[in-house]
Amino acid sequence: MSLSFAIFTALCAIGILALIFGLVLGYAAVKFKVQGDPLVEQIDEILPQTQCGQCGYPGCKPYAEAIANGDDINKCPPGGEATIKKLADLMGVEAKSLDEAHGTEDVKKVAFIRENECIGCTKCIQACPVDAILGAAKQMHTVIADECTGCDLCVAPCPVDCIDMVPVPPSTATWRWDIDKSIPIKQVN
Amino acid sequence: MENNFDDIVKKLDKNELWDFHGGVFPAEQKELSNQTPIAQLPLSKYLYVAVKQHIGIEGQLIVCEGQVVLKGEPLTKSSNPFAVPVHAPSSGKIISIGEHVSAHPSGLPELTITIETDQKDKWLPLKPMVDYQKQSKMDVIAAICNAGVNGMGGAGFPTHIKIGTTKPVEFLIINGVECEPYITSDDRLMREHAWQIRQGIDILCHLLTPKCVVIAIENNKPEAIEAMEVACKENSTYQVVTIPTKYPAGGEKQLIQVLTNREVPAKGLPIDVGVLMHNVGTCFAVSDAIFSGKPLVQRVVTVTGGAAKTPGNFWAPIGTPVSHLFDEANYNSKAQEATQAIMGGPMMGFSITDENVPVVKTTNCILLPDAKESQTRKEQACIRCGACADVCPANLLPQQLFWHAKGKELDKAQDYNLFDCIECGACAYVCPSDIPLVHYYRVAKSEIKIEQEERVKADKARERFEKRAARLISEQKARDEKHRLAAEARKQAMSDNGNNAKDKIAAALARAKAKKLDSANVTIENKSSMAAETEMNDVPESKTVTPASSNERVQAAIARAKAKKEAAKQALASTTLTKDESNAETKEKESFPKGKNIERSSDEAADAKEISEKKAIDKEAKIAAAIAKTKAKKQAQRIGQDLQATQVNDSPVEEVEDIEAQQLTLKKQRVAAAVAKAKAKKQAKQQIIESSESKEIKPTSKSVTPEQSENTHSESQALALKKHRIAAAVAKAKAKKALKDASQNTEDDKS
Numbered sequence: 046m047s048l049s050f051a052i053f054t055a056l057c058a059i060g061i062l063a064l065i066f067g068l069v070l071g072y073a074a075v076k077f078k079v080q081g082d083p084l085v086e087q088i089d090e091i092l093p094q095t096q097c098g099q100c101g102y103p104g105c106k107p108y109a110e111a112i113a114n115g116d117d118i119n120k121c122p123p124g125g126e127a128t129i130k131k132l133a134d135l136m137g138v139e140a141k142s143l144d145e146a147h148g149t150e151d152v153k154k155v156a157f158i159r160e161n162e163c164i165g166c167t168k169c170i171q172a173c174p175v176d177a178i179l180g181a182a183k184q185m186h187t188v189i190a191d192e193c194t195g196c197d198l199c200v201a202p203c204p205v206d207c208i209d210m211v212p213v214p215p216s217t218a219t220w221r222w223d224i225d226k227s228i229p230i231k232q233v234n
Numbered sequence: 235m236e237n238n239f240d241d242i243v244k245k246l247d248k249n250e251l252w253d254f255h256g257g258v259f260p261a262e263q264k265e266l267s268n269q270t271p272i273a274q275l276p277l278s279k280y281l282y283v284a285v286k287q288h289i290g291i292e293g294q295l296i297v298c299e300g301q302v303v304l305k306g307e308p309l310t311k312s313s314n315p316f317a318v319p320v321h322a323p324s325s326g327k328i329i330s331i332g333e334h335v336s337a338h339p340s341g342l343p344e345l346t347i348t349i350e351t352d353q354k355d356k357w358l359p360l361k362p363m364v365d366y367q368k369q370s371k372m373d374v375i376a377a378i379c380n381a382g383v384n385g386m387g388g389a390g391f392p393t394h395i396k397i398g399t400t401k402p403v404e405f406l407i408i409n410g411v412e413c414e415p416y417i418t419s420d421d422r423l424m425r426e427h428a429w430q431i432r433q434g435i436d437i438l439c440h441l442l443t444p445k446c447v448v449i450a451i452e453n454n455k456p457e458a459i460e461a462m463e464v465a466c467k468e469n470s471t472y473q474v475v476t477i478p479t480k481y482p483a484g485g486e487k488q489l490i491q492v493l494t495n496r497e498v499p500a501k502g503l504p505i506d507v508g509v510l511m512h513n514v515g516t517c518f519a520v521s522d523a524i525f526s527g528k529p530l531v532q533r534v535v536t537v538t539g540g541a542a543k544t545p546g547n548f549w550a551p552i553g554t555p556v557s558h559l560f561d562e563a564n565y566n567s568k569a570q571e572a573t574q575a576i577m578g579g580p581m582m583g584f585s586i587t588d589e590n591v592p593v594v595k596t597t598n599c600i601l602l603p604d605a606k607e608s609q610t611r612k613e614q615a616c617i618r619c620g621a622c623a624d625v626c627p628a629n630l631l632p633q634q635l636f637w638h639a640k641g642k643e644l645d646k647a648q649d650y651n652l653f654d655c656i657e658c659g660a661c662a663y664v665c666p667s668d669i670p671l672v673h674y675y676r677v678a679k680s681e682i683k684i685e686q687e688e689r690v691k692a693d694k695a696r697e698r699f700e701k702r703a704a705r706l707i708s709e710q711k712a713r714d715e716k717h718r719l720a721a722e723a724r725k726q727a728m729s730d731n732g733n734n735a736k737d738k739i740a741a742a743l744a745r746a747k748a749k750k751l752d753s754a755n756v757t758i759e760n761k762s763s764m765a766a767e768t769e770m771n772d773v774p775e776s777k778t779v780t781p782a783s784s785n786e787r788v789q790a791a792i793a794r795a796k797a798k799k800e801a802a803k804q805a806l807a808s809t810t811l812t813k814d815e816s817n818a819e820t821k822e823k824e825s826f827p828k829g830k831n832i833e834r835s836s837d838e839a840a841d842a843k844e845i846s847e848k849k850a851i852d853k854e855a856k857i858a859a860a861i862a863k864t865k866a867k868k869q870a871q872r873i874g875q876d877l878q879a880t881q882v883n884d885s886p887v888e889e890v891e892d893i894e895a896q897q898l899t900l901k902k903q904r905v906a907a908a909v910a911k912a913k914a915k916k917q918a919k920q921q922i923i924e925s926s927e928s929k930e931i932k933p934t935s936k937s938v939t940p941e942q943s944e945n946t947h948s949e950s951q952a953l954a955l956k957k958h959r960i961a962a963a964v965a966k967a968k969a970k971k972a973l974k975d976a977s978q979n980t981e982d983d984k985s
Contacts (some may be wrong), residue, residue, distance in 0.1 A: 094695040106699075173666075174702065177698070216342060217562055221677055
């Protein structure tokens with residue numbers, strides 16, 4: 046009698062507990078549901094957002110999705126080794142060297158339209174993935190340098206080849222200290 | 235609480251101070267340059283005024299090349315709270331506005347206004363604001379801003395932002411510590427211009443109403459302390475505090491800690507702990523700006539070091555190239571192993587790369603060390619001695635920062651509060667391995683900053699990319715929707731048209747049938763009287779008209795049917811038909827082809843009906859039908875008129891219409907036609923009653939029969955129907971044969 050009662054109470058207790066936890070889990074699953082793939086978002090954060098398509102995908106987000114689905118992490122030339130390293134850390138894989146098939150790491154550039162040669166065809170405007178080119182049909186176009194990601198996509202469509210990719214000149218704001226040019230602080234005493 | 239206001243004031247009264255962690259005691263070397271009064275530097279020929287000389291945003295240019303400016307004339311204006319204007323340091327002509335080597339460690343060119351001085355040094359009419367206490371605070375702050383005053387101590391923070399604070403200020407600290415070795419510009423300024431500095435403090439007090447004003451001076455400048463005490467005697471609330479000499483006691487955070495024991499939070503500002511600090515040089519500039527209306531166009535620069543034969547302090551106009559200062563201090567480059575000039579002090583300064591680097595508002599010292607002072611030793615491996623951590627005034631772990639900075643582990647470096655490093659250089663000073671630690675931190679800091687900027691840019695790019703993608707999708711949707719609507723509208727229109735067309739066809743058919751019934755008799759008469767007609771009228775035209783008049787509607791059907799047949803049977807039949815139908819000349823033939831024609835027509839009329847019912851009329855058929863219709867119409871008109879003509883004879887309209895045709899034969903034709911019709915009518919009546927067995931009539935009667943059955947209005951000959959149908963079937967078969975024959979005949983005719 047007492048044994049069966051004990052078994053009964055134990056089963057009841059465990060059953061009730063299971064029910065409670067089930068409800069809690071079910072509630073949590075609804076309440077804290079994560080929209081989208083957080084991994085894709087994290088990868089997308091790391092990618093340089095040039096939207097150049099050199100990786101073979103139509104933008105950084107699609108490449109992020111591809112990486113999340115197991116694609117190689119070394120297809121982003123604008124990001125270079127630094128991006129590969131970060132991606133490797135995030136994905137827990139080994140950092141590879143940049144896949145040369147997708148291009149090589151280059152200095153940062155921005156597009157520049159030689160405005161007196163522009164015929165106002167709007168082809169570059171359509172090609173720009175970040176709407177960084179300003180202009181209208183039969184009007185001169187110009188690049189908003191601050192918004193240009195240097196993706197190179199506007200160069201090919203230009204029928205008069207008036208777009209140059211100009212390296213961004215270093216300024217005092219973007220200058221990195223040079224260790225070798227350091228002054229011997231201590232020695233002056 | 236230990237560091238509340240009253241306790242602090244009490245302690246300050248007793249001259250009891252706190253201390254900050256670490257610090258170093260480098261050789262002061264101040265006596266090199268603080269022995270002589272500040273000398274006025276002769277004007278250099280060219281002045282290079284950098285547009286941006288402070289932390290913040292550059293002002294807006296308001297001058298152009300070639301413009302002659304007076305001393306103190308503004309060159310830029312402040313259009314942003316963080317912009318500070320610059321002024322012409324002397325009178326002269328602006329010879330260029332362009333890039334010039336900057337007073338920055340990188341030496342990269344920056345936008346600079348180059349003035350060729352006229353050596354007259356003529357001031358712009360000045361507008362002093364002596365009654366500043368009666369002016370609104372905003373006006374005073376604006377005057378200070380417009381005078382181009384920014385912090386003269388080191389970083390160059392815009393003064394008007396600092397003094398425009400709305401937070402309560404407990405302590406206003408005037409920083410006269412000048413802790414870095416060699417530099418004596420503030421020392422000399424306090425000694426010589428203590429009164430003016432005090433005036434500047436007065437103005438700041440008026441604007442900020444602090445509870446307590448502390449003027450802090452290191453104890454290695456007794457003359458300056460004395461001068462300031464004398465100047466501040468009048469005002470008991472100004473307290474000159476002597477602090478022990480220790481580097482970097484002059485650092486803002488360190489001095490606050492020494493005086494108040496308060497710590498400025500990381501990423502915070504002194505105002506967060508109720509403290510505001512200004513350099514003595516800034517106070518002097520504020521005083522100048524308000525009491526004499528002079529903008530900040532010159533500053534005291536110490537030129538010192540073993541390689542300077544006559545070191546000292548100089549009033550240097552802003553924009554003076556350092557080479558001019560070298561000359562003034564008799565720079566002896568032979569005393570150096572390699573040319574080296576340092577802007578700033580030995581601890582925090584940077585090597586200048588070009589002797590045309592201009593003096594800017596934050597330049598307090600040009601150091602020209604000799605070979606003894608500057609001994610380059612090679613960096614060695616870190617021995618983890620921890621000396622750097624002992625001396626760090628910011629309580630950081632320089633060794634850890636060094637590892638992470640060197641290993642480019644920027645995240646970890648930030649975890650060790652890299653950005654709390656004030657770059658004082660104390661750690662590098664004590665390092666037994668001669669590691670330029672501060673430079674590693676600077677590199678890491680700039681890399682982190684660039685990375686952050688890039689991240690901001692990337693976020694912007696991502697946002698723009700996503701917005702663009704969304705826009706493209708919505709545009710595509712809009713376009714698709716538009717196309718869909720247009721397609722629907724077209725479909726609607728098409729189906730409407732189709733219905734219309736169907737209706738029209740049906741109507742036309744109904745009309746044609748009605749007309750046929752009307753003219754059926756005539757047709758029959760025609761057929762029977764054809765031989766007679768041909769005999770009577772040698773002119774082919776008459777034939778054409780007459781049979782056409784009888785067959786006109788049938789011919790429309792023929793045309794349609796013909797198209798179908800053409801598609802199916804190809805050329806032979808079609809050529810015949812075309813000829814039969816459209817060319818009057820081909821109808822020069824005798825009654826046989828006519829009869830055949832009629833047979834065929836009756837035959838094909840049935841086909842045509844089917845087709846029209848199926849609505850499978852192709853283009854050719856439509857065109858042909860249209861041609862046929864117009865012809866039929868014309869002919870109908872003619873016939874109608876002909877009928878009239880039999881009664882009334884000619885009418886002018888008729889003639890006009892018939893001009894196109896052969897006018898000469900017209901009258902004859904009409905007469906003949908009228909006669910023929912009359913005959914035909916009579917005969918038709920007889921023949922219908924008899925239901926004649928003749929070849930010619932059978933098909934015609936057949937062609938009538940189905941129409942009769944369909945059109946209930948017409949007189950029904952129910953009894954004759956079956957017979958007619960049988961006869962029609964027979965006639966069809968015959969007609970087909972005849973058609974073949976006819977086509978061959980017509981070809982023969984042609985050939």
